[in-house]
Amino acid sequence: MSTAKITQNGQLRRLADEFRSALEARLAGDAAGEYRLPSKDEVTKFCRVYLDALFPLYYEAAQQRSQRAARFLEELELQLAEQLVCAVRFDCHCRDKEAPGNLPRVAEELLSAFRAKLPNLAHLLATDLQAALNNDPAAIGYEEILLSYPGIEAITIQRLAHELYLLKIPYLPRMMTEVGHSRTGIDIHPGAKIGESFFIDHGTGVVIGETATVGSHVTLYHGVTLGAFNPVGKREGGELVRGQGNKRHPDIEDNVTIYPGATILGGDTRVGHDSVIGGNVWLTHSVEPYSRVTVKDPELLIRSKAQQDKDWFLGGAI
DSSP states (O other): OOHHHHHHHHHHHHHHHHHHHHHHHHHTTOTTOTTOOOOHHHHHHHHHHHHHHHHHHHSSOGGGOOHHHHHHHHHHHHHHHHHHHHHHHHHHHHTTOOOOTTHHHHHHHHHHHHHTTHHHHHHHHHHHHHHHHHHOTTOOOHHHHHHHOHHHHHHHHHHHHHHHHHTTOSSHHHHHHHHHHHHHSOEEOTTOEEOSSOEEESOTTOEEOTTOEEOSSOEEETTOEEEOOSSOOBOTTSOBOOGGGSOOSOEEOTTOEEOTTOEEEOTTOEEOTTOEEOTTOEEOSOBOTTOEEOOOOOOOOOOOHHHHHHHHHHHHHO
C-alpha cells in the first residue's frame, strides 16, 4: 500500500475517533468538553433568525431599537458565541493545539469584530434588494423580494459567512453557506468576494467557488457556474494546494450579466466590465470589457405532424 494511502487511512481513523468522542460527549451531556461539535441545528436556527433581524434592526435604525429588540440581539449574539466557542475548541483539538485558556474572551473579541460588520451587511442587503427590483419585472415590491426570493436568502447568508471566513473562524462559515445551499439550491462558498447590488434570478444550480470575485451590479441567472479546472494545483507528492493561496476561480468585473447555464472556469479567467455572457457558454479564457459572448445558434430540426405521420407510414412499409 502506498504511503499516501496509509496516511489517508490514518486520517480517516482519526476522524472516526474524533466524531465518536464528540457523539459520546453529547450523549453524556458534556456541554463544555473539547469534543463538542458546532451544531448544525443551532447554526441553521441562527441563520434563520439573522435573516429576519438584519435588515430591520441594522439598516439605519440603530437609534430606534426598543429594549425588547436589544434583548433579542443579545440572545442572538449569545447563540453565535456558543457556536464560536465549540468551533474554536474542536478545531484546536483536531490540530493537536491547546485551546486558549481565555476562550470565552476570544469568542467575545471575534463577536465584537463581527458585530461591527452588521451595519455594512445591512447596507449590502439593501443594495441587493434594489438590484432585484431593478432587474426583475415580476417583482411586486421590496416586501415580496425580502420575504421570498431565494437569491436574497443565499446572498445574505453568504455575506455573513464571508465575514466569519475573513476572521478565520473554523467550520461555521461553510456550515452557514450550506444552510443557504440546502434551502435555495444556490451554492456560494464563504470565501467568494462579492460586490454590492448582486442579483441572482431564479438561482437553482448557481455555483460560485472559493476564490471567485464578483464585482458590483452583477446579475446571474440559474445554472451559472463560476468554477475551477480539475486537476487543480498540487504540491510535490500530490497534495492539493488549498484555500485562497490557490487562485482557481474566475473574476467577474462590474456590470456583467451571465445568462442561464453558462460555465466560466479558471483562476486566470477575467470577464471584463459591462460584458454579457450568453446562455450555455463554456468560457475558459478572459474577455475584454463590453464583450458579448454567445454560442452559435444550433441547427434545429422541426418536424410537422404531417411529416411525422409520413415518416411513421414509410417506416412501417420498409
